[in-house]
Amino acid sequence: MALLHNRVSQKELKELLFQETEPRTTISFYEYFPIENPQQFRDELYQALKDLKVFGRIYVASEGINAQISVPDSNVEAFRVYLYSLPYLNGLRLNIAVDDDGKSFWVLKIKVRPKIVADGIEDASFDMRNKGKYVNAEQMNELLKDPGTIVVDMRNHYEFEVGHFETAMEVPSDTFREQLPMAVEMLKDQQDKNIVMYCTGGIRCEKASAYMLHNGFKNVFHLEGGIINYAQQVKEKGLDSKFIGKNFVFDNRMGERITEDIISQCHQCGQPADTHVNCANDGCHLLFIQCPSCAEKFKGTCSDACHEVILLPEEEQKASRRGVEKGVHTFNKSRSRLRPRLNEINNIGKEEK
Structure with a gap:
């Protein structure tokens, strides 16, 4: 039976990605359509995309599919042909990234979920076919x-x-x-x-x-x-672009620039900035905006406390994280x-x- 999950460490996968010489194209797509057996659909999709060297994050549910991926440029057309061969997906719009270095993903993950977007809707009369x-x-x-x-x-x-x-x-x-x-x-x-x-x-x-x-x-x-x-x-x-600034994206880039306007501020010093980072302290990982000056001063961390932590020996850092529920948290104004x-x-x- 073919292996349907990745078994290589994240560190090794990142290293392999940056060793690649062929450019990659970052693509996102979704479609609401009925999937009778999401797990079977997921497994068949994984095998086909793995063969095309696709990386990315894909969610499959009975209501459809949601995907953000990168594809080697030489396989983009083969990927398109495969995708369009699937029922309900022929002619599907593919969103191509506008500000892309091809390093958005380094592994293929396809997960089955109850919904492709967690919406909290429990009303049985709600119908996605009646949309704007x-x-x-x-x-x-x-x-x-x-x-x-x-x-x-x-x-x-x-x-x-x-x-x-x-x-x-x-x-x-x-x-x-x-x-x-x-x-x-x-x-x-x-x-x-x-x-x-x-x-x-x-x-x-x-x-x-x-x-x-x-x-x-x-x-x-x-x-x-x-x-x-x-x-x-x-x-x-x-x-004329009526959207100003950056478009946040859920991959390693964390944003693609649409216009040159910088409309946000560094969360540490208040200077104009729009680069999102995760705190370099593995026990924190707060998502926040940091300017280059503060990135250098705090070594990629969000505070003096986290800066002090990353200066500790690795074993002491690990000890400080034991039993701590990190979760996902963001700076919110x-x-x-x-x-x-x-x-x-x-x-x-x-x-x-």
Whole structure:
């Protein structure tokens, strides 16, 4: 039986990746479609993509597939042919990274999950087939000219912080499952407005658009292919980018630059910066924004305390981590920024009455 899981250490895999001489292309895609046997689908997919030397992270569920991968340039066409040979995936849109060094992933991981996006929706009458209207980059820019259009960012606070559409509303939460009911509540008095949802690659805003319609909203749109596809269309068609700053991505790059604007600050000194890092202290790994000066001063750590830890001998560092639940945590200022924008949104309807 073929081996359907990786058995090489992460350190070795990273070293092998950086020894590669052939360029790689970073691609993301998703599709909502019924999968009767997700585990069987996963195993067949793993074998096919492993043979094509694909690296990346893929989630499979009964509701569909969500993938962020890198492919050797010489295998991109073979990958496309294979993917399009699968039921429901023929002609699927592939989002190609716009700011890519080809080093986004170093191993192939395919996991079966209950859903491809954890949404917390338990209402059996919710139907993904009833979703908002797709808009492309040109249509998005046109909608943004209307001051009555409400643009909703369905990403996490740390994604919004480094880049977003100029007039976008942030839904201040750490999880998508919390954002859905929050968005409904925040916009409850704006059900007849044009509401445009967007996210990184389209998967979250597509589900969010269906959820808004499910909750009585009328004119709901979502950005096809998300920011990644928008940036690609802007580049190809010579359009003005209404998205400013960086697009946070969930791979080793942690971001792809869309415009030269730096709209966020270093979380340590307050200087303009938009580079996300994980704290170099393995007992912390806080995700935060750090400028080059602070990166040098703190040696990639988030604080004096973590800086002191990484100066200790390795065995002492390991001893300090024993029994500590690290989890996933991020630097978060989003809630303090919410109120002014929420007041502005809620005044749109009042001003027109």
